[in-house]
Every structure is written in structure tokens, then in C-alpha cells.
Amino acid sequence: MLLTETADKIKGMEIRGAGRIARAAVEALKGHALSFEGGDLQKFREWMEDAAELLVQTRPTAVSLPNAVHYVMIGLKGAGSVGEAQAEMVRRVERFVRDSINAVDRIGEIGARHISDGDVILTHCNSEAALACILKAGQVGKDIEVFATEVRPQNQGLLTIRTLNDAGIKTNFIVDSAVRHFINSIDLVIVGADAVAVNGAVVNKIGTAQIALAAHEARTNFIVAAETYKFAPRTILGELIRIEERDASEVLNPEVSKGLPHVRVRNPVFDVTPAAFIDLIITERGAIPPSLAYLIICEYLGWGIEEFHKAFQIDDKNQE
Numbered sequence: 001m002l003l004t005e006t007a008d009k010i011k012g013m014e015i016r017g018a019g020r021i022a023r024a025a026v027e028a029l030k031g032h033a034l035s036f037e038g039g040d041l042q043k044f045r046e047w048m049e050d051a052a053e054l055l056v057q058t059r060p061t062a063v064s065l066p067n068a069v070h071y072v073m074i075g076l077k078g079a080g081s082v083g084e085a086q087a088e089m090v091r092r093v094e095r096f097v098r099d100s101i102n103a104v105d106r107i108g109e110i111g112a113r114h115i116s117d118g119d120v121i122l123t124h125c126n127s128e129a130a131l132a133c134i135l136k137a138g139q140v141g142k143d144i145e146v147f148a149t150e151v152r153p154q155n156q157g158l159l160t161i162r163t164l165n166d167a168g169i170k171t172n173f174i175v176d177s178a179v180r181h182f183i184n185s186i187d188l189v190i191v192g193a194d195a196v197a198v199n200g201a202v203v204n205k206i207g208t209a210q211i212a213l214a215a216h217e218a219r220t221n222f223i224v225a226a227e228t229y230k231f232a233p234r235t236i237l238g239e240l241i242r243i244e245e246r247d248a249s250e251v252l253n254p255e256v257s258k259g260l261p262h263v264r265v266r267n268p269v270f271d272v273t274p275a276a277f278i279d280l281i282i283t284e285r286g287a288i289p290p291s292l293a294y295l296i297i298c299e300y301l302g303w304g305i306e307e308f309h310k311a312f313q314i315d316d317k318n319q320e
Helices: 003-011 018-034 041-056 064-076 082-113 128-139 157-166 176-185 208-218 233-237 254-258 290-300 305-319
Strands: 120-123 145-149 170-174 188-191 202-205 221-225 270-273 280-283 286-288
Touching: 003 018, 003 041, 018 041, 018 064, 018 082, 018 128, 041 064, 041 082, 064 082, 082 128, 082 221, 082 280, 120 128, 120 176, 128 157, 128 188, 128 221, 145 157, 145 176, 157 170, 170 176, 176 208, 188 202, 188 208, 202 208, 208 221, 208 270, 233 290, 280 290, 286 290
Parallel strands: 120 145, 120 188, 145 170, 188 221, 221 280
Antiparallel strands: 202 270, 280 286
8 A cells, every 4th residue: 555545544534543553554664665766875764754754644643653653763773775774664564563463462361351250341432452352351251241332423333343243242332421321330441542641641532531530430440451552652751642633524514514603513533531540551561550651651662761852852843
């Protein structure tokens, strides 16, 4: 798939889910790198940096995207020729794709241990990692039941209930606003994440924070399943994760909007769940309390404080 085609599909939400977005982006980088003609290493670096910037700008909230791109682009460092740089980037892409897929499987194994036989589970949106925990619990013979939300306005919940149905798991499909009505019947909430901040706060599909608040009130455990590449390095320097807001036409038909000149439709895609409402974050490295998010960013993602300043000062200048 061409780089621009991938970027358009990510931006248009034809490619959804943080993990899928990250894998598609790095595969596009690989194809772009191999399509370069010539032996000028500096031009190759510029060629790849432009490609990386194009991809990163498509979905500003999905931290998996810049983390994946950052991991692959490190392959440019220390290369003595275009051929060396291409080979290293290809190696990194293949490793990232393999590790990200394995991460979901590993999260499923760890998450299933936190699900008890007979549990009623609530999930929101269509998270590979959250579903992996639920599916694995079913596969090992635990008798579970799931409540899955509709997830307006894109209706990602339809994807979730199809997956659960195909796995033979008893599932209840509810509208987002019905969560509070059912929360006292829920034993455990499991959701995914699009980003995890250094303080353990989680950015996920809009509606997650309200579910977390309801779970907190009902004293229902709230677990987040997230691959390590979804942890947000810039939050170490105090930057807030940008919440993407999409076109009003996803919520209200444009023809209807024409007759409502004084109405502004707001369509944020994500919200922020405070760390205080989260009991556990399950990663492929293990289950951690939200307070240990910093260690994931520094130890497993490889970001050092000096690199933060260097990389992000350059980025800030480009945005001025």
C-alpha cells in the first residue's frame, strides 16, 4: 500500500484501532523506504522524515502511531549508506509488527488471569487488547458474560459483538448511556487505550471516562489493557495529549445541520480517564498500577530525558 493511501485510510478511520494503525504505518514506511532511488543518504533521510511526519499527523491522539514511527526511524541513525539504512528500517518494521501482535496475545494471557469464573464483564469500543483478555478467559473454560457498548458515533461496538459472538461468548449489546443502569450487575470493566500518560491517566474512546466514573462509584474494578507502545513519552515533559475532534457529519446529517444555524455539533473522539479511577494497567510486560507508567516509557520504550528535549524542541520549532 502506498504511503499516501495508508495515511488517508488512517485519517479516514478505514484503518482503526491503535495497534492496527501502528502496524499499517510502519509497513507503509517500509514500502516508502524501499521505493527510494539513488544513493544520497541525506536525501534519503529527508525523504523518510517527510513520510514520518505525514503519518504522525493523521491521528494526533493515537500515541501508538508516533511511538511506532519513532522506533522505525531510529534505523536512520548510524547508517553509513542508503542500503544500510533501508535494511535496518526493514528489520525494525518486521520486529515491531511481530512484537505488537505477540503483545496482544501476551496481554490476553495476563488479563485472563484477572477474570474469575462467573464474571460479568463490561467493555467499551473495539480494543484488540481488551478483547484478547476476554477471549482468552473463554478459551480456558471460564464461564463469563459480557456487556458491550454501542460506541457512538462510529458504532465500533458492532465489531466487538461480532467477535464475541463468533467465540461463543454470551454478550449483551447496550447503548452507551445504559452503562450506569447496568453497572451494579458488572464484576469487572476491561477497556483498551489509545494513550497512557506518565501519571497513569488513560486516553480512550469517548465515553470511557464516564464508564470509569460509574465503576468507581459502584466499586467495580476497572482494568485497562494496553501495549507498551501506547504509553505517551511527551507527557513526561508536561504536555497534554491532544484530544482529536472529528467532523460534525458523523453525529448529525449535514442536511439537518443546515436548518440549525445556531447549533454547533461537537464530536470529540476520546476522553481522559484519571488514574484514580483505574485499578490496573495490563501490558505485555506485566500488570502494573497506573503510578508505574513512567517506568514503561523510560525503560521499555527507550526514551531518555535528553532525547525528549532534543526531539521535541525540534518538533516545537517546526510548529511555530
